[in-house]
Amino acid sequence: MEWRAERSADMSDDVPPEWLYVPPDFVLDPKATLGDAITWWEQGVVSHTDESGRTHQIRPFKLLKQAHWTHAASRKHFGNWLRAFKKLTMLQTLCNTDSFATIIGEVEAFVEHFRRRYNARGYDAAVRATAAHSHGEYDTQPLRQKMRTVYLHLTTCTKTLATDWYQASAAAAAAAAAALAAE
Numbered sequence: 560m561e562w563r564a565e566r567s568a569d570m571s572d573d574v575p576p577e578w579l580y581v582p583p584d585f586v587l588d589p590k591a592t593l594g595d596a597i598t599w600w601e602q603g604v605v606s607h608t609d610e611s612g613r614t615h616q617i618r619p620f621k622l623l624k625q626a627h628w629t630h631a632a633s634r635k636h637f638g639n640w641l642r643a644f645k646k647l648t649m650l651q652t653l654c655n656t657d658s659f660a661t662i663i664g665e666v667e668a669f670v671e672h673f674r675r676r677y678n679a680r681g682y683d684a685a686v687r688a689t690a691a692h693s694h695g696e697y698d699t700q701p702l703r704q705k706m707r708t709v710y711l712h713l714t715t716c717t718k719t720l721a722t723d724w725y726q727a728s729a730a731a732a733a734a735a736a737a738a739l740a741a742e
């Protein structure tokens with residue numbers, strides 16, 4: 560379903576069309592977390608409430624383009640979001656779903672895997688292997704990480720790496736389920 564912005568009758572013709580998507584005074588919070596970003600990506604966000612009490616919502620961010628942002632810093636942040644969500648969309652495709660809400664656990668594990676991979680760069684192969692395969696509690700909850708951090712961690716992700724991670728994760732989950740069933 561394609562969403563189209565319609566000009567309201569009270570808008571003059573000199574209003575740029577991108578303002579129909581993102582108000583010019585709306586600034587994308589550079590401290591937004593992955594959890595916030597997923598919500599805004601799929602559902603949009605309330606931008607403001609006018610004097611009459613009517614709320615105005617920005618449509619889901621997955622339907623926006625970088626050109627829709629008039630605030631320069633927000634345009635740059637949104638560009639990073641697009642690149643991060645391009646990587647997360649690979650996971651969404653592998654999980655055969657069209658909503659991140661149904662795969663939050665997988666998103667957290669995926670982001671954590673690439674965080675550990677990113678932090679282990681520059682070390683020898685043994686240290687990288689230990690960091691990449693270590694499990695346990697997260698140092699920082701992935702959904703609480705800032706999107707800038709998530710973007711940096713996912714820069715190393717390729718389709719092959721994402722597919723390999725997903726297959727290994729699915730195999731580990733199947734083995735754990737089989738071990739529970741055997742008990």
